[in-house]
Amino acid sequence: MASTDPLKRALKKEGLRYTQQRQSVWDELCATDDHRDAEEIYLAIRQSELHVSRATVYRTIDVLVKNKMVRKLDLGDGRARYEHKMNATHHDHLICIQCGKIEEFVDEVIESRQDEIVKNFGYKLVRHIHQLFIICDECKTP
């Protein structure tokens, strides 16, 4: 019965126990499609009755990232951000350098070009980071 539950499946695979805390971290990450940092996840869970520590939030996120349920983003502002990968396809990000707003983009031309570049070097692409920094409409002073 646990095989359809991605959290339980991942924990079993890792030889880890299922706990309320781990469930709450995963639930909170899935609650929005935002790109939030660990503190935001921590505070959101604290809003509810459940008690979770920062350490547990970080530790659980690590498991989720390792099992490809969550993506970790480094947007250059000194703290990692996370987004769940439930029924999400690969995409990269546009970031407003003024307000931090994040938008997503996909471009097949770039994706295949990346593979080609790496192939020309004789390597294999493991992963990539592609971020476009812009100034969004609200932040543009006319």
Added chain:
Amino acid sequence: MASTDPLKRALKKEGLRYTQQRQSVWDELCATDDHRDAEEIYLAIRQSELHVSRATVYRTIDVLVKNKMVRKLDLGDGRARYEHKMNATHHDHLICIQCGKIEEFVDEVIESRQDEIVKNFGYKLVRHIHQLFIICDECKTP
């Protein structure tokens, strides 16, 4: 006579004084084409007779980055890396996830595709980060 010296020109423009310490940081950054962190720059200068503090290394690098003489890179390993931009054209990086080796690439197709993506959103591209993580030949176990 100072107008041909990029350091003196930048310092003048910023209303800052020319000092031995600032010269040494710039010299050390130009000494190699590597992508080094602040500690490496600091230690390299210390190898010579000149005394420089970490604070001054960081402060000087900030001035150089602001004046586009040096590029700051965030390769995801927790500390910033720097490369001088003397007679260097724009490029992005391939990084070995095993040994950290860095190689450079340029791709005009990707560069123009980026502009197009951003234009479709109605924005203007300020800067971008594009990193391809691979496993290099030496790190590949056959």
Added chain:
DNA sequence: TATATTCTGAGACTCATTCTCAATAAGAAA
């Protein structure tokens, strides 16, 4: 030379993240 201003270095500080370890909870076994 005298005076005003900027720079510098040592080390304190910040802040996200990781670590420690005693108390607690999960789950296997009985």
Added chain:
DNA sequence: TTTCTTATTGAGAATGAGTCTCAGAATATA
């Protein structure tokens, strides 16, 4: 269920890159 073993948790200490402070040193200006 109760017991027993082991993993998990939380509080706060530790870490580490980078920043800040401030008194003394250096530089520019008069």
